[in-house]
């Protein structure tokens with residue numbers, strides 16, 4: 001009785017709310033979001049907030065995966081079902097394919113998954129190998145990180161590197177050292193989940209620095225504003241990494257609004273919430289901005305005779321404010 | 327093996343592709359080993375070589391293709407779709423078991439665009455009967471693009487599906503708001519069991535206060551003229 005109703009009373013007291021007027025005309029690209037774990041309400045809200053394209057990295061699904069078949073089906077569902085689902089809301093869906101660090105610790109399984117990867121990385125809309133890197137920083141994690149860097153080099157694909165929560169600074173340095181040792185050009189590597197402690201070295205060494213705006217455990221967006229004030233926009237991008245945890249699929253547009261409010265120029269806001277991600281992952285050759293720069297996804301293959309345009313985002317809307325459900 | 331003349335289709339598609347793609351891409355495609363050694367990879371890789379635009383329908387090769395194979399609505403095929411069909415037509419079909427296993431493996435790890443073209447290509451696979459369960463599986467999909475690939479201007483379902491699967495296709499089409507006018511074989515494959523299911527569905531819609539696609543009435547009328555008339559009347563009154 002006590003706590004539940006109190007929480008409801010407090011809901012109205014949010015300090016800042018999204019001003020849809022300010023969002024008008026702004027386009028966003030979220031380069032790291034796990035839509036498999038999100039609902040259609042999230043897709044609708046993201047489309048409404050101006051997110052026109054996103055990248056879904058393959059990751060730890062949060063459920064047991066004891067054989068390679070579940071990985072195969074997961075990759076297929078990212079490339080099939082999730083791509084379709086996203087398109088229904090007018091959002092262009094890309095993905096990165098990889099064996100994540102946590103599951104790299106089961107060697108027999110990891111070997112089988114490694115054998116699967118070449119079958120998926122050349123598919124349409126695969127913009128990189130990811131998310132790979134370190135979690136516990138074990139020798140097996142290192143082994144499969146290196147093997148996948150090799151694969152990325154061979155396929156000329158960018159790499160999306162997850163950096164560990166624990167022992168982050170050292171883990172981040174080690175991730176970069178290994179990428180260089182394996183002969184990757186830092187401009188092809190996006191180091192993810194940065195913070196104030198890691199950003200300087202990442203940028204100095206020529207890598208892309210991605211920041212995850214994720215409540216309680218990663219970055220808050222007020223801190224992000226300070227980082228952009230200090231380092232500018234070059235090679236910096238923002239993502240939500242929204243997943244099955246308490247996270248926010250609107251983190252990118254919210255951060256853009258906050259930046260605008262704090263006086264950061266439109267050009268810088270656009271770079272870190274839209275164009276830098278496109279430049280970095282566009283090195284895969286898989287991103288055609290004509291597919292979404294009009295503010296919604298255009299399915300090129302659904303254009304009839306190359307001129308009439310069918311758009312995504314045609315899902316019927318439900319009236320959320322009504323208690324009547326028709 | 328093939329229910330059509332593959333020796334005509336293959337060069338006809340090649341001619342369209344030659345016209346519509348860069349010489350580099352076209353050379354890549356025709357230089358691949360026959361039969362393809364790594365079809366799943368090449369099938370994916372084709373997306374890096376061929377455009378997702380539609381070919382110009384006014385070109386001579388396209389007109390020829392459309393005239394020779396009229397049951398397919400080639401205008402809705404992209405250049406990439408055609409390149410992928412060309413790859414599938416290069417498979418060795420001598421051994422049914424090997425042939426179907428190979429194509430099934432392409433299905434099993436396909437992305438959305440690949441799945442769509444695979445289902446569109448059903449009429450052009452060898453051993454038509456062998457694809458019944460694959461086609462029925464596609465009808466169970468919830469991806470609209472896959473459903474449309476099977477339902478619209480595709481001659482496979484009406485020729486090969488057993489009655490129960492055919493009825494599922496029609497019910498699913500109506501349930502998901504598809505355009506029945508684009509489904510081949512509506513009249514020829516109509517049957518009493520389907521008509522009865524459609525009438526049940528119509529009653530359900532009526533009870534829910536929702537409308538129904540009028541394209542169902544010609545199908546139900548054949549077997550249940552009176553009940554159809556009564557229901558049509560009730561829908562009109564509801565409006």
Ligand SMILES: [Zn+2]
Nearest residue numbers: 057059131241
């Ligand atoms: Zn992630």
